[in-house]
Amino acid sequence: MSKRQKVVIIGAGFGGLWAAKALSKQDVDVVVIDRSNHHVFQPLLYQVATAVLSPGEIAQPIRRILHSSKNIEVVLGEAVDVDTANKEVVLGDGVRVRFDYLIIAAGARHSYFGHDEWETAAPGLKTLDDAVEIRRRVLLAFEMAERDAYLQGRERQLNFVVVGGGPTGVELAGAIADIARQALAKDFKAIKTANARVVLFEGSDRILGTFAPDLSDSAKHQLEDIGVEVQLNSFVKEIEPGRVKVGDDWIDCDVVVWATGVAASSLGKRLGVEIDKAGRVLVEPDLSIKSCNDIFVIGDMASIKQADGTPVPGVSPAAMQMGEHTAANILADIAGKARKPFEYNDKGTMATIGRSKAIAEIRGFKFRGFVAWLMWLFLHVFFLIGFKNRLAVMTDWFWAYLTRERSARLITGKAEHMHDAIEFMQAARKRTERPKSKTAV
Amino acid sequence: MSKRQKVVIIGAGFGGLWAAKALSKQDVDVVVIDRSNHHVFQPLLYQVATAVLSPGEIAQPIRRILHSSKNIEVVLGEAVDVDTANKEVVLGDGVRVRFDYLIIAAGARHSYFGHDEWETAAPGLKTLDDAVEIRRRVLLAFEMAERDAYLQGRERQLNFVVVGGGPTGVELAGAIADIARQALAKDFKAIKTANARVVLFEGSDRILGTFAPDLSDSAKHQLEDIGVEVQLNSFVKEIEPGRVKVGDDWIDCDVVVWATGVAASSLGKRLGVEIDKAGRVLVEPDLSIKSCNDIFVIGDMASIKQADGTPVPGVSPAAMQMGEHTAANILADIAGKARKPFEYNDKGTMATIGRSKAIAEIRGFKFRGFVAWLMWLFLHVFFLIGFKNRLAVMTDWFWAYLTRERSARLITGKAEHMHDAIEFMQAARKRTERPKSKTAV
Numbered sequence: 001m002s003k004r005q006k007v008v009i010i011g012a013g014f015g016g017l018w019a020a021k022a023l024s025k026q027d028v029d030v031v032v033i034d035r036s037n038h039h040v041f042q043p044l045l046y047q048v049a050t051a052v053l054s055p056g057e058i059a060q061p062i063r064r065i066l067h068s069s070k071n072i073e074v075v076l077g078e079a080v081d082v083d084t085a086n087k088e089v090v091l092g093d094g095v096r097v098r099f100d101y102l103i104i105a106a107g108a109r110h111s112y113f114g115h116d117e118w119e120t121a122a123p124g125l126k127t128l129d130d131a132v133e134i135r136r137r138v139l140l141a142f143e144m145a146e147r148d149a150y151l152q153g154r155e156r157q158l159n160f161v162v163v164g165g166g167p168t169g170v171e172l173a174g175a176i177a178d179i180a181r182q183a184l185a186k187d188f189k190a191i192k193t194a195n196a197r198v199v200l201f202e203g204s205d206r207i208l209g210t211f212a213p214d215l216s217d218s219a220k221h222q223l224e225d226i227g228v229e230v231q232l233n234s235f236v237k238e239i240e241p242g243r244v245k246v247g248d249d250w251i252d253c254d255v256v257v258w259a260t261g262v263a264a265s266s267l268g269k270r271l272g273v274e275i276d277k278a279g280r281v282l283v284e285p286d287l288s289i290k291s292c293n294d295i296f297v298i299g300d301m302a303s304i305k306q307a308d309g310t311p312v313p314g315v316s317p318a319a320m321q322m323g324e325h326t327a328a329n330i331l332a333d334i335a336g337k338a339r340k341p342f343e344y345n346d347k348g349t350m351a352t353i354g355r356s357k358a359i360a361e362i363r364g365f366k367f368r369g370f371v372a373w374l375m376w377l378f379l380h381v382f383f384l385i386g387f388k389n390r391l392a393v394m395t396d397w398f399w400a401y402l403t404r405e406r407s408a409r410l411i412t413g414k415a416e417h418m419h420d421a422i423e424f425m426q427a428a429r430k431r432t433e434r435p436k437s438k439t440a441v
Numbered sequence: 442m443s444k445r446q447k448v449v450i451i452g453a454g455f456g457g458l459w460a461a462k463a464l465s466k467q468d469v470d471v472v473v474i475d476r477s478n479h480h481v482f483q484p485l486l487y488q489v490a491t492a493v494l495s496p497g498e499i500a501q502p503i504r505r506i507l508h509s510s511k512n513i514e515v516v517l518g519e520a521v522d523v524d525t526a527n528k529e530v531v532l533g534d535g536v537r538v539r540f541d542y543l544i545i546a547a548g549a550r551h552s553y554f555g556h557d558e559w560e561t562a563a564p565g566l567k568t569l570d571d572a573v574e575i576r577r578r579v580l581l582a583f584e585m586a587e588r589d590a591y592l593q594g595r596e597r598q599l600n601f602v603v604v605g606g607g608p609t610g611v612e613l614a615g616a617i618a619d620i621a622r623q624a625l626a627k628d629f630k631a632i633k634t635a636n637a638r639v640v641l642f643e644g645s646d647r648i649l650g651t652f653a654p655d656l657s658d659s660a661k662h663q664l665e666d667i668g669v670e671v672q673l674n675s676f677v678k679e680i681e682p683g684r685v686k687v688g689d690d691w692i693d694c695d696v697v698v699w700a701t702g703v704a705a706s707s708l709g710k711r712l713g714v715e716i717d718k719a720g721r722v723l724v725e726p727d728l729s730i731k732s733c734n735d736i737f738v739i740g741d742m743a744s745i746k747q748a749d750g751t752p753v754p755g756v757s758p759a760a761m762q763m764g765e766h767t768a769a770n771i772l773a774d775i776a777g778k779a780r781k782p783f784e785y786n787d788k789g790t791m792a793t794i795g796r797s798k799a800i801a802e803i804r805g806f807k808f809r810g811f812v813a814w815l816m817w818l819f820l821h822v823f824f825l826i827g828f829k830n831r832l833a834v835m836t837d838w839f840w841a842y843l844t845r846e847r848s849a850r851l852i853t854g855k856a857e858h859m860h861d862a863i864e865f866m867q868a869a870r871k872r873t874e875r876p877k878s879k880t881a882v
Contacts, residue, residue, distance in 0.1 A: 031591075037584060056495035063628040073591055073630055076584040095592050143478060143517040150472075150514055151536050187504040189514055 004029055005334055008089055008099035010079045010267065012039050012062045014316045015299030016105035018323030024069035026331060031097060033089065035078045037061050040128050043316060043380060046168060048131035049257075050175035051139060051183075055128050079106065081270050084292050101294050101330050104267055104281075105323065108300035108314065111261030111278065118239040122256035125168055134257055138176060141254035142184060142193060149190035158196040159253040161244055163236050164260025165202030166209070167351045170219060172257055173200040173228045174354035181227060182355075198227065199253075201234040201246055203260070208351050208359065210313060215359045218368040222357040262314060264301045271295065276303045285341035287326050296329075298322035304342065312344045321345060350376045445470055446775055449530055449540035451520045451708065453480050453503045455757045456546035456740030459764030465510035467772060472538060474530065476519045478502050481569050484757060484821060487609060489572035490698075491616035492580060492624075496569050520547065522711050525733050542735050542771050545708060545722075546764065549741035549755065552702030552719065559680040563697040566609055575698055579617060582695035583625060583634060591631035599637040600694040602685055604677050605701025606643030606650075608792045611660060613698055614641040614669045615795035622668060623796075639668065640694075642675040642687055644701070649792050649800065651754060656800045659809040663798040703755060705742045712736065717744045726782035728767055737770075739763035745783065753785045762786060793817045 005028050009016045012034040023030045038059040047053040066072045075097070081090040082104070088096040110124035123133055141158055148154045158180075162173040180196040200207070200223065206216040207223075207230060220230050231246070238245035243252050264279035273289045274282045280303035283289060287296045287304065299319035304312050312318050322342060329339040348362030350372060358372035367375060446469050450457045453475040464471050479500040488494040507513045516538070522531040523545070529537040551565035564574055582599055589595045599621075603614040621637040641648070641664065647657040648664075648671060661671050672687070679686035684693050705720035714730045715723045721744035724730060728737045728745065740760035745753050753759050763783060770780040789803030791813060799813035808816060 037580065054495055054497035056497070061628070067628045070630075075588050075591060076581075077588060091592075097592060139478065140517075147516050147518060150516060151532075151538060187502070187508045189511075 005100040005330075006031070006098065007101045007103065007330060008033065008097055009103045009105060010034075010089065011105035011107055011265075011299070012074075013042070013105060013107050013299060013319065015107075015319035015323040016103065017062070017065065018320040019103050019105065019298070019327045020066060020069070020072055020323075022324045022327030023330070024066070024072060026071065026327075028071065028101075028330070028334065030069075030072040031099075032062060032066065032072060032074045033077050033079055033091070033097065034062055034074070035076075036127070037063065037076055038128070039065060042126075045125055045128070045131050046171040046175055048128065049125055049134040049138070049172060050179055051135050052175065052179075055132060059128055079267060082267065082295070084271065084295065087294070099294075101333075102296065103323070103326055103330075104265075104271075104295065104297045104301060105299045105319070106265035106267050106301055108262050108264045108278070108280075110258050111263035112258065113261055115239070118258065121239050121241045122163065122244075122258040124258045125172065134172075134255075137255045138179075142180075142188060142191070142196075145191050145254075146188050155191065157252075158191075158193075159251070159255075160196060160198045161251065161253040161256045162198070162200045163244070163256065163258050165200055165204070165207030165230070165232075166259060169200055169202070169257075169259035170207055170223065171352055172259060173198050174223055174226060174352070174357065177223075177226045177228045178354045194227075197229065199229045199231060199251070201231050201236055201244075203233070203235045205232050207232070210349065211351070211359060211361050212366060215361060215366055215368065219351065219353055219359050222353045222359075222369065226354045226357065262300065268297065268301055271297070278303075286329055286339045287322055287342050296326045298326055306344050312342075313349075315349065317347060318344055350379070352376045446541040446771075447472070447539065448542045448544065448771060449474065449538055450544045450546060451475075451530065452546035452548055452706075452740070453515075454483070454546060454548050454740060454760065456548075456760035456764040457544065458503070458506065459761040460544050460546065460739070460768045461507060461510070461513055461764075463765045463768030464771070465507070465513060467512065467768075469512065469771070469775065471510075471513040472540075473503060473507065473513060473515045474518050474520055474532070474538065475503055475515070476517075477568070478504070478517055479569070480506060483567075486566055486569070486572050487612040487616055489569065490566055490575040490579070490613060491620055492576050493616065493620075496573060500569055520708060523708065523736070525712065525736065528735070540735075542774075543737065544764070544767055544771075545706075545712075545736065545738045545742060546740045546760070547706035547708050547742055549703050549705045549719070549721075551699055552704035553699065554702055556680070559699065562680050562682045563604065563685075563699040565699045566613065575613075575696075578696045579620075583621075583629060583632070583637075586632050586695075587629050596632065598693075599632075599634075600692070601637060601639045602692065602694040602697045603639070603641045604685070604697065604699050606641055606645070606648030606671070606673075607700060608649065610641060610643070610698075610700035611648055611664065612793055613700060614639050615664055615667060615793070615798065618664075618667045618669045619795045635668075638670065640670045640672060640692070642672050642677055642685075644674070644676045646673050648673070651790065652792070652800060652802050653807060656802060656807055656809065660792065660794055660800050663794045663800075663810065667795045667798065703741065709738065709742050712738075719744075727770055727780045728763055728783050737767045739767055747785050753783075754790075756790065758788060759785055791817045791820070 007023060007028050007030045009019055009032045012032050017039050020030055020032050039062050041058040044053060044058045048055055048058060063074045066074060078092040079089050080092050083090060088098050090096055109126050112118045123130055125131060125134060145158050160176050162169045177198045181194045184193040208216050208219050223230050234246050236244050236246055243250050244256055262278045268275050268279050268281040271289055273291055280301055281297040283297050283302045283304050287298055287302060289295050289297060299322055300314045306312055325342045332339055350358060350360035352358040356370050356373050358376045360367040360372040360375050448464060448469050448471045450460055450473045453473050458480050461471055461473050480503050482499040485494060485499045489496055489499060504515045507515060519533040520530050521533050524531060529539050531537055550567050553559045564571055566572060566575060586599050601617050603610045618639045622635045625634040649657050649660050664671050675687050677685050677687055680697060684691050685697055703719045709716050709720050709722040712730055714732055721742055722738040724738050724743045724745050728739055728743060730736050730738060740763055741755045747753055766783045773780055791799060791801035793799040797811050797814050799817045801808040801813040801816050
């Protein structure tokens with residue numbers, strides 16, 4: 001009899017967590033390593049960024065999710081390297097974790113195409129902390145505008161810029177337009193929040209490029225219906241605090257959100273195997289790596305093609321399927337059975353655009369508008385209920401839908417940070433405004 | 442006809458917010474200035490600090506609370522000075538806000554008795570950000586202990602220290618003991634969370650000194666029942682990261698929370714009137730200041746005696762009553778009527794100790810244990826429901842009570858901060874441990 005095998009999983013996103021669940025109560029020891037203590041339901045992250053939901057409503061401690069799995073241990077830590085020769089994962093503080101099998105599911109962040117210095121001015125949206133930071137900036141922009149208008153009689157145009165017309169960019173732009181026109185409208189007295197301009201820049205000739213062209217068109221019209229300006233074929237060439245350069249023009253903005261490009265976790269580079277431009281690891285048909293077939297790379301970190309030659313998309317269902325598939329292959333290995341190659345089962349894709357607006361493409365059928373939105377809503381609530389087992393989100397959504405209120409609209413962060421943000425915004429704005437004397441009102 | 446009067450309120454805690462509510466829809470213009478965009482239901486802050494409730498469940502945007510009051514404007518900003526001669530409030534960025542009447546309700550923080558350098562190692566609990574920071578430290582301590590035990594086979598004693606036996610200290614110590622013994626117990630596999638030591642240090646000879654002595658005794662026994670060590674007559678003389686000095690002994694600890702001393706907002710010092718040792722302004726019977734009777738100081742910033750010579754306590758009901766009273770006096774002033782002196786109506790006080798444990802003293806009647814806790818629960822839920830108009834908190838509590846789960850157990854904060862915290866804890870620990878070689882498990 002061989003000894004009990006140890007499976008280490010790096011990352012508790014959809015890929016890693018689904019792998020762990022599939023290995024739960026099996027005859028293996030599992031260690032899940034993640035930098036944070038919680039799993040985030042990423043498809044709703046933009047709702048935290050726009051103050052519709054609270055962080056606690058879309059995240060759950062990893063420990064809690066896996067607490068009934070006696071064979072799974074959860075460790076808080078950052079995996080910085082993999083010692084493939086000795087089969088050990090190296091954590092940030094030098095501690096090493098031995099493995100028999102390794103599943104790397106450390107995900108991806110946005111790529112700034114070599115301009116990482118843009119991140120401060122234009123944060124991306126991948127983690128709960130990103131979402132809270134974007135929420136703070138969006139809400140602060142309205143607060144500062146109200147303050148200027150009321151205290152100094154200075155009305156000015158509020159500009160929100162979203163870079164990238166993929167699902168995240170579209171969701172964010174739509175949700176910012178929604179709150180400006182609805183939830184915030186009656187709370188601000190000196191400014192008309194609905195006058196805020198929301199601009200979405202997309203480099204290619206259509207948004208949501210992975211959908212059929214007519215759905216892209218529909219999405220663009222739905223976005224424009226709720227007041228978002230969609231600018232296609234528009235590359236952002238430079239970003240500074242308070243403004244972005246598109247083509248040859250500088251555009252002033254209060255908040256910029258970055259929602260384009262993919263940069264897979266740098267852990268992929270440490271494996272000594274081929275990676276693509278985005279840092280994704282070119283995996284074998286069974287998702288293992290060429291140099292060591294006990295190491296698997298899944299989710300947004302993996303580059304693999306479907307039977308028709310198109311790449312498996314970087315979406316949560318694909319990550320979940322990869323996680324479950326890898327778990328099954330490991331169990332097959334241990335049982336002395338043959339591994340199976342991974343096949344992506346595309347159950348359809350959908351993108352939400354705003355309240356009551358969405359598009360969906362399911363096995364060739366196309367849906368748009370309210371019907372697509374209802375499908376999106378029920379699918380996500382269904383997943384979240386399964387995931388969190390509570391009615392809080394549904395209550396919040398239903399309430400928000402009925403009353404257009406927002407219950408998650410807190411600006412948090414240390415006071416110093418808030419002041420930094422205010423100074424940062426004021427500094428950015430000064431460039432474009434003539435100084436006025438400070439007068440009491 | 443005189444022109445419409447302008448009332449400026451600094452701070453949207455219980456005092457300022459209740460003043461604003463009482464001035465709502467009256468024939469005055471009101472401006473509420475606060476450093477943050479939300480009002481916090483402070484009596485439940487310790488529940489956020491111990492991961493029972495989420496920040497969004499005990500806080501609400503000030504704008505939202507006051508949005509139907511057309512005569513009230515909310516401004517995000519920090520009041521740093523009061524120009525009593527010109528009747529203007531000066532904000533951090535130099536902008537001035539003119540007033541006819543001013544209500545200063547900027548509250549208090551904890552006092553470190555001249556040792557402000559202790560704050561980093563031993564944060565206090567006054568704001569939502571404080572609560573999230575303490576939550577992070579408490580949860581990280583358990584995570585780090587689990588990590589050491591599992592990865593390095595190193596079991597060690599977890600020590601939590603709370604300094605100060607007032608209501609906040611008692612609530613925090615009780616709640617930490619509760620989560621260690623219940624909510625976290627089944628989620629951690631390598632450590633026994635119930636073995637965590639929770640020590641409450643109180644300088645005087647009893648905890649909850651504002652209650653009757655037999656209730657203090659009862660509270661001490663109730664705390665000890667749930668495993669908190671209560672050390673009376675114990676002064677903390679020094680604090681360093683990872684340890685506190687009590688008497689002549691250094692005690693190692695993973696987390697220290699500071700819950701003693703009162704330091705009123707420094708705005709009181711800017712008024713040119715007499716203040717007490719804690720920085721509270723000695724106010725006139727109508728809560729105005731001696732040098733300018735259009736300026737009122739209320740809540741934790743005000744020092745005033747009751748008819749029996751005892752000071753009005755720094756509790757939320759007192760702040761609310763002062764806010765309402767001041768609003769009424771201003772309206773009386775404008776109507777040409779006489780102001781009334783403030784009289785505190787003591788409706789009773791209660792302190793909660795843990796799940797099902799509390800003490801209460803109401804007009805001479807004393808309650809303890811489960812009955813007192815039920816009274817506390819219903820009173821707070823009643824206030825919160827009024828305040829937030831939602832069932833989320835009750836659901837969460839009821840669920841937590843039935844299942845002893847925690848739905849708010851997220852460690853947030855930028856990744857760098859988390860690593861700082863981990864390094865900080867590790868550095869603190871190294872002093873007391875012999876170095877061990879790092880071995881893979």
